[in-house]
Structures are given as C-alpha cells and as structure tokens.
Amino acid sequence: MGESIVITSGKGGVGKTTTTANVGTALALQDKKVCLIDTDIGLRNLDVILGLENRIIFDIVDVLEERCKVSAALVKDKRFDCLHLLPAAQSSDKNEVSPEGIKKLVDELKPNYDYILIDCPAGIEQGYRNAVAGADRAIVVTTPEKSSVRDADRIIGLLEKEEIEAPHLIINRIRKHMMDSGDMLSVDDIVSTLSVELLGVIMDDEDVIKASHHGNPVAFQPDTKASIGYRNIARRILGESVPLMSFDEEQGFMSKMKKMLGMGK
Amino acid sequence: MSETTTLLTMKGTSEGIILFLDDRCDFESLLLELKEKVTTDVSTNTTTVTVNCQNRFITKEDQENIKAIIQDNSHLKVKSVESNVLTKKEANEWLDSITVKTFVKTIRSGQVLKVDGDALIVGDVNPGATVNATGNIFVLGKLKGIVHAGFPENPDAVVVAAHMNPSQIRIADKISRAPDYEVEGSEREFAFINEENYQIELGEVHNLQKIRPNLVEITERGF
Incomplete structure (x- = not known):
C-alpha cells in the first residue's frame, strides 16, 4: 500500500511543480514505484516539466467523469518504467472536480504504487481542497522570501485542521550570499517561524530552469547542487537520515589548506 | 415593631453603611418592612448605603425594586444591592x-x-x-x-x-x-x-x- 503526499505552498511560483517532478524522479531513481498526480486543473504544467506533454491522451477529469479507466490516462515516463503521471485537464476548471472524487481516485491508485505525489495548485480554494483530500501527509514548499513564508504559514495552519500528519518543509531557491548578507530569510529563521520539520533545502540553480526547459528533471543530473538536494529529500522520505548539505561553495585546495592552518576565513 | 425589625440590620463599616436584609423571611414582608423602616427615617442627610441581601437570590428586577423603595421613601442613596448568591450561569x-x-x-x-x-x-x-x-x-x-x-x-x-x-x-x-x-x-x-x-x-x-x-x-x- 503506497503513501500519498501532497506538495503545496499557498503562494504560486515557489516551485511546487518542479519539486513534485524532481522528488518523483529522485524516488524513481531509488527504484520506487511513483505516480505523480497533477491537480492544477486548467493550468497544467507537470507534464511539460517532465517532457511528457505530447503523450497525453486522457486526463484526470476524463477519469473522474468516467470517460476512461485510470490506467488509460496514466502516462508512463520516458526514462523510468516505474514513474507514471496522471495529467491535469487543460480545458476544465477546478470546480468541476470534488475532493471526494480525488480521494477515491488516490485510494484506487495506492495499492499499485509506493508513493503518490499530488501536485497542488496555488491558492487555498477549491483546488487546494481537492489536492489535500487524498493525501496522507503533506510537504510545504517555500522560498526564503517573506511573502512565501507568510503563505506557507497560512497553509500549515490549514493543514493542521486536516486529518493528516504534521507537514514537512522544503525551502527552495536558496541563495547563499543573500542569506549571508541578511537580504533573505535564513533557513533557521524560516524553520523557527513555521515550526515544522525541515525535509530539505534546494539551492537556487540555473540548471533547474535549464532542465525544466528541456523537459528533463534536474534530479537526473549527477552533480548539480539542486539535484543532490532533491535526491537527499527522496532519501529522507524513504526514512534515511541524511545530513543537510552544506551551502558553502566548492573550495579550492589552497583555501582548504589555509582554513586548516587557521589563516583563511 | 420590635418583632419585625429583626429583618433589617444596619452596620457602619469602613466602607460605609451596609444594610443587611434577612434572607430567611419571605420577600414581600421584607419589602414591606424595608419601606416602613426607611419612611420613618426622618434625617435629611443624603447618606450612601450598600444593601446586602445575604444568602437570598435576587433578580435584576428585585434589585431595582429595593433600590426604588429606599430612594423614593428617604434621603438615602443606594450604592449597590449585593447578594452572596449567583445563578449557575452567572457563576x-x-x-x-x-x-x-x-x-x-x-x-x-x-x-x-x-x-x-x-x-x-x-x-x-x-x-x-x-x-x-x-x-x-x-x-x-x-x-x-x-x-x-x-x-x-x-x-x-x-x-x-x-x-x-x-x-x-x-x-x-x-x-x-x-x-x-x-x-x-x-x-x-x-x-x-x-x-x-x-x-x-x-x-x-x-x-x-x-x-x-x-x-x-x-x-x-x-x-
């Protein structure tokens, strides 16, 4: 029996969909059977980031309105057999779907997968309620900006009212130099304000944008900061204890030596 | 007179005069006694008194009633009408x-x-x-x-x-x-x-x- 995880944030544009695609990919890399559900009906993106747009035949609204079977709507990933996508509808809107419908659908999918990741739309209205209905637990994505932390706080407050586990936090798009200079909230500030458990941090990385542009989630790449971050998150979801990665830039041999000798910063 | 006066007791305290009303007799005779007593009070000093109903439950209406009887029939001023009893709701x-x-x-x-x-x-x-x-x-x-x-x-x-x-x-x-x-x-x-x-x-x-x-x-x- 799989576990369903909703990925939400309240605010738009903080990287919910990118996180869903990459955490899903990273879990698939660990040989887990993963199903990604896009509940952002009317504004679907998850298929584009995964590069699966061309393969969509049916969508989630077709399934809910019983125009097709779930298995017919599921799109298999081009890289992994164990990663599937249930795309959102582009022509309907969020009010055509009910929380009960999504819950039933997720329950139907659960026996076939290890993890079901539900990509939640921005906002706290119908779309949010739909996405949360089927979830066993939640991951809240935020960036180190005041507005997105404020919205994350709001969404955590709403999630506390649902019958699900305490949410976990991913802090996305961290820029080390801005955190150091105090122009961005620090990881500690965010965690202390939101008082939820930190699942992982993702460095701001151009590779993420590049990868999404080419429909190839960054989590595939072996050595970028962001991909390591996503893979660490996947390992933590699987129950491994992985230390938080250091934000420091790669140091050269000389500066390491200097540091050792107490000469460097 | 001596029999009925037991329903009223006046006491001077550091917080002013307190008028204790008996809490065992029926309310009607108490009001009657009160009226009689204050009417016979011929002093023209405006003194403030606190009325204490002790362990009798009094409604807002009763409170106003007591207040009116005293103030209409004498020069006394009523500071407040108190009681030791509260309804469960009030409590x-x-x-x-x-x-x-x-x-x-x-x-x-x-x-x-x-x-x-x-x-x-x-x-x-x-x-x-x-x-x-x-x-x-x-x-x-x-x-x-x-x-x-x-x-x-x-x-x-x-x-x-x-x-x-x-x-x-x-x-x-x-x-x-x-x-x-x-x-x-x-x-x-x-x-x-x-x-x-x-x-x-x-x-x-x-x-x-x-x-x-x-x-x-x-x-x-x-x-």
Whole structure:
C-alpha cells in the first residue's frame, strides 16, 4: 500500500511543480514505484516539466467523469518504467472536480504504487481542497522570501485542521550570499517561524530552469547542487537520515589548506 | 415593631453603611418592612448605603425594586444591592471571565484567536495572525502578529511577550504599529496604555508590577 503526499505552498511560483517532478524522479531513481498526480486543473504544467506533454491522451477529469479507466490516462515516463503521471485537464476548471472524487481516485491508485505525489495548485480554494483530500501527509514548499513564508504559514495552519500528519518543509531557491548578507530569510529563521520539520533545502540553480526547459528533471543530473538536494529529500522520505548539505561553495585546495592552518576565513 | 425589625440590620463599616436584609423571611414582608423602616427615617442627610441581601437570590428586577423603595421613601442613596448568591450561569460566566485561557500552539498567518478573558499562548504568534482577548494577553514565544488586548474597551489590559516584535498592538481603542523599518524586536517586554497621554507604550517586564499592581490578582482572584 503506497503513501500519498501532497506538495503545496499557498503562494504560486515557489516551485511546487518542479519539486513534485524532481522528488518523483529522485524516488524513481531509488527504484520506487511513483505516480505523480497533477491537480492544477486548467493550468497544467507537470507534464511539460517532465517532457511528457505530447503523450497525453486522457486526463484526470476524463477519469473522474468516467470517460476512461485510470490506467488509460496514466502516462508512463520516458526514462523510468516505474514513474507514471496522471495529467491535469487543460480545458476544465477546478470546480468541476470534488475532493471526494480525488480521494477515491488516490485510494484506487495506492495499492499499485509506493508513493503518490499530488501536485497542488496555488491558492487555498477549491483546488487546494481537492489536492489535500487524498493525501496522507503533506510537504510545504517555500522560498526564503517573506511573502512565501507568510503563505506557507497560512497553509500549515490549514493543514493542521486536516486529518493528516504534521507537514514537512522544503525551502527552495536558496541563495547563499543573500542569506549571508541578511537580504533573505535564513533557513533557521524560516524553520523557527513555521515550526515544522525541515525535509530539505534546494539551492537556487540555473540548471533547474535549464532542465525544466528541456523537459528533463534536474534530479537526473549527477552533480548539480539542486539535484543532490532533491535526491537527499527522496532519501529522507524513504526514512534515511541524511545530513543537510552544506551551502558553502566548492573550495579550492589552497583555501582548504589555509582554513586548516587557521589563516583563511 | 420590635418583632419585625429583626429583618433589617444596619452596620457602619469602613466602607460605609451596609444594610443587611434577612434572607430567611419571605420577600414581600421584607419589602414591606424595608419601606416602613426607611419612611420613618426622618434625617435629611443624603447618606450612601450598600444593601446586602445575604444568602437570598435576587433578580435584576428585585434589585431595582429595593433600590426604588429606599430612594423614593428617604434621603438615602443606594450604592449597590449585593447578594452572596449567583445563578449557575452567572457563576460560569464569571469563572470564564477570570480564567486564563491557555493555548499550546503556534498561531499562524490568517488565523484569528478570539478569547473571553485572559489569553496565555505557549507558542509563537506569527506575522499575519491575530489574537483578540477581552482581558490581557501573555505570549510565551515570539509575538510577531497582531494582538488586541482589552477588547473592546478595557484600557487597563496589557500585552506581555517573551519576544516582542508585533506588527500591531491594540489595547482597548488604541492602535500602535511597528515602525516602517525592520526591527529586531526585544525580549521580555509588555505593552500598556499610559494614563497620562493615553498612548500605548512598552516597558520591560520587571516594571509591570509597578505599572499594573493589580495584575497579580489574575493568579489569585477567584480562589
């Protein structure tokens, strides 16, 4: 029996969909059977980031309105057999779907997968309620900006009212130099304000944008900061204890030596 | 006369004259006796008395009745009509208003916490959250949101926080907001309305005792 995880944030544009695609990919890399559900009906993106747009035949609204079977709507990933996508509808809107419908659908999918990741739309209205209905637990994505932390706080407050586990936090798009200079909230500030458990941090990385542009989630790449971050998150979801990665830039041999000798910063 | 006077007892105390009314006789004869007694009082001094009904339950109507009988038939002024007896409902309301309500959680953005009486929050009040209490507000965490103490019109209420960095403090009908520049906030402070200029001011917690000496009653009152 799989576990369903909703990925939400309240605010738009903080990287919910990118996180869903990459955490899903990273879990698939660990040989887990993963199903990604896009509940952002009317504004679907998850298929584009995964590069699966061309393969969509049916969508989630077709399934809910019983125009097709779930298995017919599921799109298999081009890289992994164990990663599937249930795309959102582009022509309907969020009010055509009910929380009960999504819950039933997720329950139907659960026996076939290890993890079901539900990509939640921005906002706290119908779309949010739909996405949360089927979830066993939640991951809240935020960036180190005041507005997105404020919205994350709001969404955590709403999630506390649902019958699900305490949410976990991913802090996305961290820029080390801005955190150091105090122009961005620090990881500690965010965690202390939101008082939820930190699942992982993702460095701001151009590779993420590049990868999404080419429909190839960054989590595939072996050595970028962001991909390591996503893979660490996947390992933590699987129950491994992985230390938080250091934000420091790669140091050269000389500066390491200097540091050792107490000469460097 | 001597038989019926036992229904009324007058006593002079440091708080003025108290008129004790018998609580075992029937109410009608008590009122009759009271009327007779006050009418025969020929002094023209306007003295203030407190009427104590002892262990008799009296309604608002009865209270007004007693007050009217005394004031219409003599020069006495009635300060208040008291009784040792409360209805269960009144007692519960009273208990409710003097109990400190405790919340062990983070109050998050968008949440509004409304409290009758005093609020004790063991947790943070995050930016965007609102706590609204008819009494005082105590925050054993970081106060970063909006608090309204003494709602709607008790200017004696205070806000105490372990870490004070609110976006707004409201006490009774006064509002004070954080400055436009970023501030760090301060540890262990309280906010109150200064009687002199009727403005919300901040003080360090150890000065609270001086400024609101009666606040100590919170922990003692009712017990």
